Amino acid sequence: MRDVFSAPKGVPDYIPPTSAAFAHVRSTLTRAAELAGYGYIELPVFEDTALFSRGVGESTDVVTKEMYTFLDRGDRSITLRPEGTAGVMRAVIEHSLDRGSLPAKLYYAGQFFRAEAPQAGRYRQFHQVGIEAIGIDDPALDAEVIAVGDAGFRAIGLTGYRLELTSLGDANCRPAYRALLQEFLAKLPLDEATRTRAELNPLRVLDDKRPEVRALVAEAPLMVDHLCDACREHYELVKGYLTELGVKFVENPRMVRGLDYYTKTTFEFVHDGLGAQSGIGGGGRYDGLMAQLGGQELSGVGFGLGVDRALLAAQAEGVLPEFSRVDVIGVPLGEAARARLVAIAGELRAAGVRTDLVYGGRSMKAGFKAADKSGAKLALVLGERDLEAGNIGVKTLATGEQVTVPLADVVEEVRKAL
RNA sequence: GUGGGUGUAGCUCAGUCGGUAGAGCACUGGGUUGUGAUCCCAGGUGUCGCGGGUUCAAGUCCCGUCACUCACCCCA
16 A cells, blocks of 8 residues: 555544535534524634633643644744633633623534544544523523533434533532532542542542442532532522423433533533443533633533534434435536536526536446436436437436426426426 | 554455465446446456564564554543
């Protein structure tokens, strides 16, 4: 084999026909956001490194060991965005969207980057569709955000996932709980790495997958049992609204997210058909983030949905439709016919019909093979005899039926037959 | 960063006891002059991941290395 270039480690290429399914999944998710009144925001894929270290949190793995960070030509520290919320908050503050009508409801779609060891469903460049509702702390908004994610996955056709929900408390009640949990964890015979994690972010120990650790923390105190009155009421209301919305959920009081900014409502969409990387989306409310990034003291709520993983889930469930790239393909017999079909293809495209031609002066048989493989519904067959008669053949490839129509009417006839 | 698995044609893979590499699919052309999917015929490619070692002889055995992959960790 020749020495050819390959894509960087852990970076997926999506090529036809899979790329059509990928685009479909992404647009289905963004459509769900649009249906709830979220406006599109287009942001850079790199930002000031400090935006993420301060926004996402210094104690997270994302910041400590997974960021693509480099110095640009002006010796500024730049980082390829590892998640979407910090950038949205930066833009909201910079453009004073928080001074307008609230909540500011925004959605985005694009690439994100984390330098992890790749494995099934985990890439170094991955795609997310995300939404953020900023500026109002209303449990109904939490429920809306969750429902939008759920609606997006449903619209793709997914059914094999569950929504896990919990509350992480807020600045009033979490510090006390955190101390309580740390006290509990300090008494356990944990290995060194886990002990370090217990100091840095004790909640994360509750989410450990190793059976021996799970057993150790089985009796650990849980945040949901130590919520302050305000957080408890908020959580109860979110659950009530979700029920109103018909969104099913299960409570998972041990759920922890990888980003430090979450408070109160926190959720994750988990799919069982994907192997180890089972989270297809997640999010929650973040009370302190905007102030942390130099903005007002305003709360927000949002999610990030994994497009790559949603695609894997859809493939695993077998719910993706077939995607064709063209509707009509012209099969020319001879030079004069080719010239005429080139013109007809232009007319059809202008009329909104996806049209391709068989190129390369191939034989009739090869032409029809190519037409068959194109996935087109109709083939336009044109030869010298038809030209003289002023006709063209319109063939339905699936059935083999062919009708002859006047050349002058071809666009109209094609549109009728599609 | 830590473990396991796998590297042979564009793809999926076979290759026995060491004897200089095969199948299917895909692709292209043809099967009588204007009709595809089935069928038949024909056509091509490999530094057997890479580097060393053992041997008369290595895809096959040994060592190293790289890549891919799955899992841990973490997460979309």
